[in-house]
Amino acid sequence: MDKTKEPVGHLSSIIGIGLLLVGLVVFGVVEQKAWSHQTELTKNFEACMESAPFKKSLLVPRPEAVLTAEELQNHFDAFDQMLKETGLPPIWDGKALIPWKDYHKNSIEFARDCHLQLGIDQPQQQLKGTYSKTVWDPNSQIWQQAD
Template sequence: MDNTREPAGHLSAIIGIGLLLIGLVVFGVDQQKAWSHQAELTKRFEACMESAPFKQSLRVPRPEAVITDDQLQNHFDAFDQLLKETGLPPIWNGKTLVAWKDYHKNSIEFASQCHTQLGIDQPQRQLKGTYAKPVWDPNSPIWRQAD
């Protein structure tokens, strides 16, 4: 009688292991699809962000190339003043110096428009890499506390 129970126990173990392996494969395939979707959504978001106005300002010549010698001292004075006021160096937007926080806030507003356009409602979960960080999420506590 003991011989008949032993194969039944092995059969149950084999079936259990088989079901576990099938479950792992299904889980792996599901995670791969989710990862691929996340990567594609991130790629589309990056393409959207490339059309942002602040990206165009990076293609404009540096201030020293478009400012006369007389205006250069005023430019340095404005830079120093913004640095003292905000604690962060300002950014040249192609026309004038802009406080870093304002410049970044504009980029966040544009990112929010891209989120809406692409149907992204949880960027920290739906995007990969740098764009998944809280600083790029317009609804992040970072931005709610800053205002």
């Protein structure tokens, strides 16, 4: 009688291990698909963000190349004043200094449009890398408090 129980015990162990392996494979396939979707969504979001108007501001000439000596002094004074008031350096857009927070808020509004285009409703979970951080999520508390 002991001989019949032993093979049944081995058989149930083998079946259990087999089911565990099948479960791990299924889990791995599902996770791989989710990872691939997240990667593709992030790639599409980055492509959308590349068309943002603020990306062009990186190509504008530096203030010292377009301002006169007097205008340049006013520029530096305004820069210092904004830095003292906000604690963040302003951004030069080629024409004027823009407070960093306003500049970034415009980029967040553009990101919101990209989210809508791509059907992203939970960027912190759906995107990878830098774009999954709260500072890029238009619905995060950071931006709700800023309004």
